[in-house]
Amino acid sequence: FITGKRKVTEVAHSVWKNIIRDGDTVVDATCGNGHDTLALLKMVADQSGRGCVYGMDIQTSALENTLSLLEKSVDSNERKLVKLFSLCHSRMEDVIPKDTSVRLVAFNLGYLPGGDKTIITMPGTTLMALHAASRLLMSGGVISIMVYVGHPGGRDELETVRSFTSSLPVESWVSCKFEMLNRPSGPVLVLVSKK
Ligand code: SAM
Numbered sequence: 001f002i003t004g005k006r007k008v009t010e011v012a013h014s015v016w017k018n019i020i021r022d023g024d025t026v027v028d029a030t031c032g033n034g035h036d037t038l039a040l041l042k043m044v045a046d047q048s049g050r051g052c053v054y055g056m057d058i059q060t061s062a063l064e065n066t067l068s069l070l071e072k073s074v075d076s077n078e079r080k081l082v083k084l085f086s087l088c089h090s091r092m093e094d095v096i097p098k099d100t101s102v103r104l105v106a107f108n109l110g111y112l113p114g115g116d117k118t119i120i121t122m123p124g125t126t127l128m129a130l131h132a133a134s135r136l137l138m139s140g141g142v143i144s145i146m147v148y149v150g151h152p153g154g155r156d157e158l159e160t161v162r163s164f165t166s167s168l169p170v171e172s173w174v175s176c177k178f179e180m181l182n183r184p185s186g187p188v189l190v191l192v193s194k195k
Contacts, residue, residue, distance in 0.1 A: 008187045009108070011178060012144055013039050015191060016104060019142050022046035024103040027096065027136070029089040029129055030121065031057040032112050034066030037082060038073055040106065045078050054096050056085040059119060062112050090128035096136055103141045105133035109157055110148040120153060123160035130164050137194045145190040158188060165192050 001014045013036075020026060020043040028037045037055045044051030057063050063084050070079050085095050089107070096102065107129070109121040133143045145165075147158045165175040178189040 008178065008180060008189050009036075009146060012106070012146060012189050015142075015189075016040065016106070016144065017043060020044060020103055023048075023050035025052040025054070025100055026103055027092060027105040027133070028053060028055040029092065029105055029107045029133065030109065031055040031066040031084065032062050032108060033114065034062075034069035036106055036108055037066050038069055040104070041070070041074060041078060041082055045074075045081055049077060049081070051081050053082045054085070054092070055082055056087040056089055056092065056095070057112075058086070058088050059112060059115065060086060061115055065112075088125055088129075090125040090132065092129060092132050093136065100136065101138040101141075102133075102136045103138060105137060105141075105143045107133075107143070107145040109146060109161075110151060110154065117151065120151065121157065122153075123157045126157060127160050127164055130161070134168070134192075134194070139194055141194050143192045145192075147188045147190065149188065150185050161190050165190050168192060171195070 001011050005011050023046045024044045026040050028040055031037050040053045111117045111120045145161050147161055148154050149158055168175055172195050174193045176191050180186045
């Protein structure tokens with residue numbers, strides 16, 4: 001997973017590639033500028049037009065950026081596989097039907113790069129969203145959480161994520177953390193897999 005990777009986000013994408021299968025349903029819980037949404041779309045889209053990415057963000061500008069990245073990167077048939085919602089991720093169950101088999105839920109926390117740095121993910125709603133993601137996830141699925149610690153509140157959010165993921169019962173979950181030891185203030189990738 002790490003050979004040739006300079007960024008933790010690249011490590012996350014290579015983990016996702018190993019988990020996601022053609023035709024899967026996945027969730028991008030923080031669309032931002034749409035890079036993760038696009039990467040996920042490429043991983044789920046199959047030849048017969050199956051696959052689905054549910055994407056959400058609380059900022060209109062983020063959803064606009066995501067849509068415009070998709071418009072210039074994929075054709076309209078592939079684009080139809082992405083369902084974007086202006087929504088707090090704590091409410092993801094309002095738009096994702098209960099019986100959906102979700103293979104991966106991706107969180108990329110913090111603020112919108114190039115946007116308003118004071119609008120950030122918050123520990124309380126992040127925790128609610130992690131609970132929702134854990135309910136939606138299929139067996140063999142993964143929740144991928146990228147946490148940034150360099151902005152105010154980042155370390156508190158990491159603690160919330162650490163506490164939630166550490167308390168998942170070991171009989172049904174595997175929780176692990178990836179961090180670059182030679183880049184101490186870099187992002188931390190937390191991965192939890194449902195058995
Ligand atoms: N995944 C993105 C990409 O590939 O460009 C980057 C995401 S950015 C680091 C974090 C995003 O989370 C911001 O766009 C922000 O608006 C969004 N956000 C903040 N609070 C949120 C919430 N409660 N629910 C959903 N999105 C939220």
